[in-house]
Amino acid sequence: MAETSEAKGPRHVAVIMDGNGRWAQMRGRPRLFGHHAGAKRVREVVEACPALGVKYLTVFAFSTENWKRTQTEVAGLMKLFRRYIEKEQRALVEAGVRVRFIGDRVKLEDKLVALMDELELLTAGNDLIHLTIAINYGGRNEVTRAAKRMAFEVQAGRLRPEDVDAETLARFLDTHVLPDPDLVIRTSGEARISNFLLWQSAYSEYEFVETLWPDFTAEEFGKIVKSYAARDRRFGAVRV
Numbered sequence: 001m002a003e004t005s006e007a008k009g010p011r012h013v014a015v016i017m018d019g020n021g022r023w024a025q026m027r028g029r030p031r032l033f034g035h036h037a038g039a040k041r042v043r044e045v046v047e048a049c050p051a052l053g054v055k056y057l058t059v060f061a062f063s064t065e066n067w068k069r070t071q072t073e074v075a076g077l078m079k080l081f082r083r084y085i086e087k088e089q090r091a092l093v094e095a096g097v098r099v100r101f102i103g104d105r106v107k108l109e110d111k112l113v114a115l116m117d118e119l120e121l122l123t124a125g126n127d128l129i130h131l132t133i134a135i136n137y138g139g140r141n142e143v144t145r146a147a148k149r150m151a152f153e154v155q156a157g158r159l160r161p162e163d164v165d166a167e168t169l170a171r172f173l174d175t176h177v178l179p180d181p182d183l184v185i186r187t188s189g190e191a192r193i194s195n196f197l198l199w200q201s202a203y204s205e206y207e208f209v210e211t212l213w214p215d216f217t218a219e220e221f222g223k224i225v226k227s228y229a230a231r232d233r234r235f236g237a238v239r240v
Contacts, residue, residue: 009052010225012058013049014057018190019038019187021073023215049129056132067107096128097123101120102132105136143173145174150164173199183207186208189208193206
């Protein structure tokens with residue numbers, strides 16, 4: 001039986017949700033207005049995943065570089081994250097969504113970390129969709145933290161230096177329980193990866209779209225996911 005486009009589609013999609021601030025400024029509103037509008041799009045995209053055959057969705061919510069923004073915007077984003085978790089918690093649990101957070105939690109406020117921990121625990125038994133939210137995340141930071149943990153294992157005698165390879169390092173990454181993304185989407189017209197999933201996306205397909213994230217609909221997401229089936233992925237090999 002021939003495969004459907006969904007069967008050949010991406011199992012894991014990662015999204016760089018860019019353009020919230022510009023979307024708000026174009027409307028004469030503060031940047032936080034755009035972030036609130038963008039948060040609503042996350043739910044729509046999550047809800048679209050099962051019908052598209054997408055099992056894993058990873059979204060880039062706040063990078064290690066975003067601390068450079070104004071104190072007002074950063075504080076507003078942290079408040080938005082708390083409100084999102086509190087507001088969406090029940091719906092995520094009931095919808096069968098398993099939530100994970102990746103990134104360095106050390107710099108995050110205790111209340112937010114407690115909410116993150118609670119949501120991960122409450123959804124631990126779900127398996128319909130695996131939603132991973134990257135907060136205070138950076139690819140270089142992640143690999144650095146993984147290398148440190150691996151070095152401590154070597155120092156403790158639990159890991160031999162000669163046994164260290166790419167698969168070993170991957171086990172120390174925040175994403176060690178997730179498959180690598182098949183497809184990475186970036187909204188807002190920017191054509192860069194911004195330190196997102198550097199290790200994991202080595203062979204990912206990329207799609208850069210002009211749409212600002214608050215305008216990025218589930219329909220547009222679906223079109224991109226379905227078009228993935230036409231891509232020829234060789235992973236460095238030559239098609240004979």
